[in-house]
Structures are given as C-alpha cells and as structure tokens.
Amino acid sequence: MRLCFFRLALLIVSIFGLGACNGCNPQKAPTQDPSADKPPGATSAAGSATAGAANSGAAGREVEVFLIYGSEKKTWLEESIKAFEPQKKTTASGRPITIRAKAMGSGESVQAIVNGTDKPHVFSPASSAYIALLNSAYAQKRAKPIAQPGETVVLSPVVIAMWKPMAEALGWPKSPIGWSDLLKVNLDPRGWGSKGFAEWGRFKLGHTHPEFSNSGFLSVLAEAYAGAKKTRGLSRADLDNPSTRKFLESVEQTIVHYGTSTGFFTDKMIARGPAYMSATVSYENLVIESYQKNPPQPIIAIYPKEGTFWSDHPYSILDAEWVGNEEREAAKIFLEFLKARPQQERALALGFRPGEASVPIASPIDLAHGVDPKQPQNLLEVPEVATLEKLLDVWKDTKKTTDVVLVFDKSGSMRGRPLEEAKRGAKSFLDVLSDRDEVTLSFFDTVVYPTVGPVKLGDGGRKQLAQRIDGVSAGGGTSLYDAIDKAYEDVSKRAASARGRIHAIVVMTDGNDEGSRLTLPALKRRFPNEADTPVKVFTIAYGEGASADVLDEIAESAKGSAARGSVETINRVYADMAAFF
Known part of the structure; x- marks a missing residue:
C-alpha cells in the first residue's frame, strides 16, 4: 500500500x-x-x-x-x-x-x-x-x-493560482484573500452569482493528491490550519474538532479532481479556461511562467492570508x-x-526567488506577472509528528469521494504477461483509492459485459473487486468505443443524482477499436461540449499496439487526462492514475 x-x-x-x-x-x-x-x-x-x-x-x-x-x-x-x-x-x-x-x-x-x-x-x-x-x-x-x-x-512559495477577474471579484488586490473567502463562494448556492457573476457557475479548485505531491500535502495542511483558525501549533485535537473537519470537507468539495503534478493543473487551466477550473494550488514560478503561454485571461498568485509554505x-x-x-x-x-550571481539572476528571470540573499528580487517577480514580491507575509508552522500522522487520515475522511468506472480490456491480444501485469496494475489502482470511494468494473472484448458494482471499497469491497480482476481471462476482439459509451451512460445517470462526487471513467486498452457499433466521432458527441463536464474520461494506452492518439483525443474531449504504459510500467501508470481521485 x-x-x-x-x-x-x-x-x-x-x-x-x-x-x-x-x-x-x-x-x-x-x-x-x-x-x-x-x-x-x-x-x-x-x-x-x-x-x-x-x-x-x-x-x-x-x-x-x-x-x-x-x-x-x-x-x-x-x-x-x-x-x-x-x-x-x-x-x-x-x-x-x-x-x-x-x-x-x-x-x-x-x-x-x-x-x-x-x-x-x-x-x-x-x-x-x-x-x-x-x-x-x-x-x-x-x-x-x-x-x-x-x-x-532557488525558492518559490506555494500559492493559489487564480484567474485575475475572479480574484478581483473577491477583492484582490485591495483585500487579502484566503481559504475562507473561496469557501464562501463555494457554499453559497448562487456560486459566483453571489459576487455578481452568475455566468461563472460554481467555484472549482484543483490541487494535487497529498499522498503523492508536496504541494497537495501542504494544501491540506494549510486548509487544516485555516479551519482551526491557527497559524502555528496545530494539534490532533484541532483535527478532531468538528469545525475543522467541516472546513476541510467544504474546501475539498470544490475540487474538480486531484493529480500527481502541480504543473498539470496550471497547464489544464490555460488550455481549458475558467469554466474548467477557477483556481489551483501551485507555485509562484508557475504563475509567472503562465504569462508565456497566452492564457485566455491573466492568472495571478494568491498568497492565502492564513499563511503558506516555501518550496525550497x-x-x-x-x-x-x-x-x-x-x-x-x-x-x-x-x-x-x-x-553564483549569473545563474541566480537567470533563475530570477525564469520566475524563481534567488537562493542567494545577495541577489535582489526584481522582474518578473512583480505585479505585471501576477505575483507580489512582498509576499508571503506569513509562513505556517509545521506541527508535531503526532498531528502530521493523523492529517492524511482526516483528509481521507473529508476528501471529495469518487465514483469511478474501471473499463478493462480483456481481448485476445492481452494473453500472457500483458494481462497479468494489467491485473496487477488494476489492483494497485484500487489500493490507492480511499475506502469511501466506489468503483465499478466493466470488462470488454468483442462483448461489453455486465458491470460489477458500484462497490464501496471499504468493508471488503476492495478484496471483492480484486478477486473479480484476478478471475479474468483474455479472448475476443476490442469493442472499445461501445465499452466507453456504456460506462459513460451508466456513470452519467449517477452523476445527475449524486452531485458532490468526482465521477470518472478510467479505460485501459492495448489495441484499436474492432467492431463497435459506435464510431469515434459519435462517441465524442456523447461528451458535453463544455469544460465543466460532470463525468471525465481518463485513458491508458497499453503497449505499442494501442491507438494512443485516439485515446488522447477521447480523454481531451471528455476533459480527463491520458497516459501510456507498457508491461514494465503499467502497474505504476495505474497507481498514478488513481492519484486523480
């Protein structure tokens, strides 16, 4: 584990x-x-x-x-x-x-x-x-x-990267902004309409998975401090306090999905725009770097008024x-x-704070690039070991839960080691998820078989699904598009009645579509043409025979992400994919 x-x-x-x-x-x-x-x-x-x-x-x-x-x-x-x-x-x-x-x-x-x-x-x-x-x-x-x-x-503080118009709607730059301000927008049924911008919809946040990423862990720690209304001395008792847990849960409910890479969220913000994500926990240098990527609107750095941390x-x-x-x-x-000064000055030009204090901070660490050289004003204190030991358990109890369909290719080309390694990878995917998450198994070859689940992973659910994965054998063709379509139809029905969860499909295949009734263009038309789609599709191209470009296209159309794996790497790829949830 x-x-x-x-x-x-x-x-x-x-x-x-x-x-x-x-x-x-x-x-x-x-x-x-x-x-x-x-x-x-x-x-x-x-x-x-x-x-x-x-x-x-x-x-x-x-x-x-x-x-x-x-x-x-x-x-x-x-x-x-x-x-x-x-x-x-x-x-x-x-x-x-x-x-x-x-x-x-x-x-x-x-x-x-x-x-x-x-x-x-x-x-x-x-x-x-x-x-x-x-x-x-x-x-x-x-x-x-x-x-x-x-x-x-070099140095770079952890910040909340936010679209400039949205930050201005919250009072930036005249007023300091913190987690509590983001939470107010999220809790209001009107969403951004509470600030006079109903067309922006609800507030949507991204941060990396705290078990995988430094910025994700520090995000959760900062949220806990904000919920406890402290800047130092966070304790186990604070984490047990219902008001702290409620605050954590409320912030985590704003999450679009999690992930392993801090830069991933900034890139996706730029590519998909404000409708996809209102803000993401990031690094100051990535905010500066965004100005070279022609974002649809400027992105600025929020240094949470409750405090933040350094990436050193x-x-x-x-x-x-x-x-x-x-x-x-x-x-x-x-x-x-x-x-030495030349290299430190070059680091500064790329958006980092110099590691040498003798090199003064200058452009591009300035307001013209969305950042404030006078920040951060307050750095949070890392609490004692006993508190840190408990933090992840509390996060698992308060994180946004997931309803994910695992679409598994069992076609004839998977025989032998490819199938066995894929089974190991799928089980590692289950291991990373929380006991509160629900998973549905959907096996396919020429036929799209009846699904198993949804099954809650706690109380024996993980073992039940692992046994079903172990029992799979390879044979038949590859009805990829039909399998994705059936999974999308099923999870979309649940998404309509169970908001407040991450609804997603993770599909793995080692080949090209063979014989689906649905074509690729028809499948893509199933996905809403909007950034804030309620169900996202994540794809894994397994081996050289997989149509990686097609899977990339499907993932981008459904606002998910794509990965590529081999028999040597599929276990890690699956585990990394689970970090989105």
Missing part, C-alpha cells in the same frame, strides 16, 4: 523547518549522520560512468557528476549546465568536471535511489521534505541516512559508496556555480 510509504513522508516532514516568519528563507533540516551502508543493486546507466571512480583517475580523466532533480527547475538547470561546460572547471587533481542531469518526480526519485536503480551523486528535489523522506526510507533498508540537508539553490529546492550531495571524494568535490564546485 502506498499509504504506509507516504505516511512516512508525513512523519518526516516535521523536520522540514518551515517555521513562521515574515518572508524569510525556509530553515534547513537538522544535520543528520551522513554515513551510509553500502547499497546493493545494479548501477543505472546514468550512474555507471562514475561508480567507484572517485580516487582512481589521473589528471585529465573526467569526473562526471550525476544529478537527479525536480522537473520544476528543468529549464534553469539545463541552461546552467550548458553555461558550466565552457568554464572547463577541474578538481584539485586537475580532472575536468562534467554534469549529467535527470529530471524525475520527487517521490519516484526517492524510490529509485532507495532501490538502487539510480545512483546519483546529487539529489535536488523541489522540497526539503523529500531529502528527509529519502533519509528515512533509505535508513529503513540500510540502517543509516544517505543525504545531507543540502543548500537551497535543496541541493544535497549524497553520502554513499558510489560518491567518491572527487565526485563530492566536483559536486561542490557545481553548487558554487549554481549559486
């Missing part, structure tokens, strides 16, 4: 060091024992070039620094590496330094390092929470932590057997380069 892994993340977030202050840099995590046992496992292709090379080379032999980093700073880091190369920096022994970098999701990268599938010399996630998470997870397998606390290279982008040199003295020396030289 992913829950255990991410509960661990919550426990160690308490050392994140986000104390309350007025716009200061986040504190660094406390120094930990940097020694580490020798990890087993094969070295990755990226890491193999440097493994064991620390003290064995003569002058002139390259020292390669392998760096894994959070993709939020991809443009800046890639530009910095290109600028570093002509410098022809060397170690003290005269060996030239080269940099190899790999962008990965923070949670994924932690797993890769712990499992030994990647062996970087430097780890630079979006948040220091993942440094602590890596140490805790690694120590469980190796008995000792692996990562130093690291130094901040640490640069941590790992202490492991594959990081020798010269790799460590070279990594420090590259760190100095990143913190």
Whole structure:
C-alpha cells in the first residue's frame, strides 16, 4: 500500500523547518549522520560512468557528476549546465568536471535511489521534505541516512493560482484573500452569482493528491490550519474538532479532481479556461511562467492570508559508496556555480526567488506577472509528528469521494504477461483509492459485459473487486468505443443524482477499436461540449499496439487526462492514475 510509504513522508516532514516568519528563507533540516551502508543493486546507466571512480583517475580523466532533480527547475538547470561546460572547471587533481542531469518526480526519485536503480551523486528535489523522506526510507533498508540537508539553490512559495477577474471579484488586490473567502463562494448556492457573476457557475479548485505531491500535502495542511483558525501549533485535537473537519470537507468539495503534478493543473487551466477550473494550488514560478503561454485571461498568485509554505529546492550531495571524494568535490564546485550571481539572476528571470540573499528580487517577480514580491507575509508552522500522522487520515475522511468506472480490456491480444501485469496494475489502482470511494468494473472484448458494482471499497469491497480482476481471462476482439459509451451512460445517470462526487471513467486498452457499433466521432458527441463536464474520461494506452492518439483525443474531449504504459510500467501508470481521485 502506498499509504504506509507516504505516511512516512508525513512523519518526516516535521523536520522540514518551515517555521513562521515574515518572508524569510525556509530553515534547513537538522544535520543528520551522513554515513551510509553500502547499497546493493545494479548501477543505472546514468550512474555507471562514475561508480567507484572517485580516487582512481589521473589528471585529465573526467569526473562526471550525476544529478537527479525536480522537473520544476528543468529549464534553469539545463541552461546552467550548458553555461558550466565552457568554464572547463577541474578538481584539485586537475580532472575536468562534467554534469549529467535527470529530471524525475520527487517521490519516484526517492524510490529509485532507495532501490538502487539510480545512483546519483546529487539529489535536488523541489522540497526539503523529500531529502528527509529519502533519509528515512533509505535508513529503513540500510540502517543509516544517505543525504545531507543540502543548500537551497532557488525558492518559490506555494500559492493559489487564480484567474485575475475572479480574484478581483473577491477583492484582490485591495483585500487579502484566503481559504475562507473561496469557501464562501463555494457554499453559497448562487456560486459566483453571489459576487455578481452568475455566468461563472460554481467555484472549482484543483490541487494535487497529498499522498503523492508536496504541494497537495501542504494544501491540506494549510486548509487544516485555516479551519482551526491557527497559524502555528496545530494539534490532533484541532483535527478532531468538528469545525475543522467541516472546513476541510467544504474546501475539498470544490475540487474538480486531484493529480500527481502541480504543473498539470496550471497547464489544464490555460488550455481549458475558467469554466474548467477557477483556481489551483501551485507555485509562484508557475504563475509567472503562465504569462508565456497566452492564457485566455491573466492568472495571478494568491498568497492565502492564513499563511503558506516555501518550496525550497535543496541541493544535497549524497553520502554513499558510489560518491567518491572527487565526485563530492566536483559536486561542490557545481553548487558554487549554481549559486553564483549569473545563474541566480537567470533563475530570477525564469520566475524563481534567488537562493542567494545577495541577489535582489526584481522582474518578473512583480505585479505585471501576477505575483507580489512582498509576499508571503506569513509562513505556517509545521506541527508535531503526532498531528502530521493523523492529517492524511482526516483528509481521507473529508476528501471529495469518487465514483469511478474501471473499463478493462480483456481481448485476445492481452494473453500472457500483458494481462497479468494489467491485473496487477488494476489492483494497485484500487489500493490507492480511499475506502469511501466506489468503483465499478466493466470488462470488454468483442462483448461489453455486465458491470460489477458500484462497490464501496471499504468493508471488503476492495478484496471483492480484486478477486473479480484476478478471475479474468483474455479472448475476443476490442469493442472499445461501445465499452466507453456504456460506462459513460451508466456513470452519467449517477452523476445527475449524486452531485458532490468526482465521477470518472478510467479505460485501459492495448489495441484499436474492432467492431463497435459506435464510431469515434459519435462517441465524442456523447461528451458535453463544455469544460465543466460532470463525468471525465481518463485513458491508458497499453503497449505499442494501442491507438494512443485516439485515446488522447477521447480523454481531451471528455476533459480527463491520458497516459501510456507498457508491461514494465503499467502497474505504476495505474497507481498514478488513481492519484486523480
């Protein structure tokens, strides 16, 4: 279960060091024992070039620094590496330094390092929470932590990205806006009509899944603080307070759906417009970046008046057997380069706050790009471990529940390993969902079979559905469009009578449609031509034989999202897909 892994993340977030202050840099995590046992496992292709090379080379032999980093700073880091190369920096022994970098999701990268599938010399996630998470997870397998606390290279506060006209309707920029203001619009039966804009409909929010994403977790923590009317000292008793829980539930009811990527919501806001989403929890640099993507209206950053958090982008040199003295020396030289004024000024130009206090904040961190250089004024305090331990349980009890139909291709082309891996993936999908969620199974080949469910996952429902998945065998053709159409018809009926839930279809297929009575254009006409469609369709193209472009088209028409998987990745793809719910 992913829950255990991410509960661990919550426990160690308490050392994140986000104390309350007025716009200061986040504190660094406390120094930990940097020694580490020798990890087993094969070295990755990226890491193999440097493994064991620390003290064995003569002058002139390259020292390669392998760096894994959070993709939020991809443009800046890639530009910095290109600028570093002509410098022809060397170690003290005269060996030239080269940099190899790999962008990965923070949670994924932690797993890769712990499992030994990647062996970087430097780890630079979006948040220091993942440094602590890596140490805790690694120590469980190796008995000792692996990562130093690291130094901040760039900064970006967590914000609520909102369409400018909507923010103005709430009083921005004259009045500070917070979670409570968003909640008032949501609770009013008139929605945006309570502010004189009935044509905007209801208030709709997006934030990432807190078990998968740093911004999602911090969103829920900020909501809890707002509900408790505190800025520090949040306790388990506060989370048990009915008024806090009611506040959390009310905010979560505004959710369109969840997800794994913070940037995903900003991109979808821009692509689909205000009717799809009123606001999303994001990072300040992503708001600035949106001005280069021609949004239908300007997007501005709201710094919640109740308080917010920093994303502090640490640069941590790992202490492991594959990081020798010269790799460590070279990594420090590259760190100095990143913190030098030219690179810090370039980070500023890309929308980040400089990690070096000596570099003054200037454009584009300004009102012309939707952000306020004087914010954030208040940073929330991370509460004690016992409170963090309980937070996810409270969120699971208050989150917006899901009614999802899992449409599963059991056609003949799925025989053998593809079917077995797809079964594993579908069961991992069930594992990630909440006990309060409901799932319907819809199997198809040439025939679209009678559905199983909807079944509530708690009280044995998850086991019941897993047994039905295990019992499936492959055969027949692929009536893909008919299967989606039947699922859409069924869940749409429930959506009409059970508002306040996420209603969705997740469809997986490894082939092209064969013999459906419905054509692709006719299927697409089934979906309402509006951003705020009550049922969203998410697709998984499984293997090279799947019509990925067609599935992308279906997902976009039904305002969902598309993914692609193989027998090697389908388990993870399914689990990631479940993060939307």
